Amino acid sequence: MIRKAKAAWRGTGRDGDGDLTTDSGVLSETPYSFKTRFENEKGTNPEELIAAAHAGCFTMALAFAMQQAGYTPTAINTEAAVSLDPDGGGFKISKSALTLTAEVPGLDEATFKDLAAGAEKNCPVSKVLNAEITLDAKLL
Known part of the structure; x- marks a missing residue:
């Protein structure tokens, strides 16, 4: 895809x-x-779009993890705050801070924390923040 x-x-x-x-x-x-x-x-702006992508990807990954574990969430809400900081003569995205709240009937705190940690590690956007980048450049 x-x-x-x-x-x-x-x-x-x-x-x-x-x-x-x-x-x-x-x-x-x-x-x-x-x-x-x-x-x-x-x-x-690019950082806002990365924040939206990270929040959406993580939230969906968590929903799948909960489903696999036998839980049906009533609500999962995530905010991603992406930090853009000075870096020499330019800037870098230094952090994406996820803030999560969820309502999940029957889910205990320890299992919730484990599922959330796994979703953060395994969501494709979390992984892309350390991805290989290729460039095909042509001057017209």
């Missing part, structure tokens, strides 16, 4: 702007810029 997204950018890093589009159409020329990334202007 391969999922795709496209980014377009016009202008300089600080004064330019761009848009993001996903093959599913959920994002369609969604604006992003220096201001949406660093000054909270309306639009999105």
Whole structure:
């Protein structure tokens, strides 16, 4: 399975702007810029999208783990807070902090913690934060 997204950018890093589009159409020329990334202007940014992906992936992985263990959650809610920190002359994503609340009838605290830890380790987005990255670059 391969999922795709496209980014377009016009202008300089600080004064330019761009848009993001996903093959599913959920994002369609969604604006992003220096201001949406660093000054909270309306639009999105890469870190917000990584946070959404991590929260969604982890939550679904936990739901599957609970199902395999014989539990049916009433609600699972996760927030991911992705930190973007200075790194030399640039920036790095230094952390993704997951905050989880769940309602699961019959589930004890120890089993809950084990299932949550396993879901965090095994969700594909948790794994991608240390993934191999390839680049095929062409100058037009």
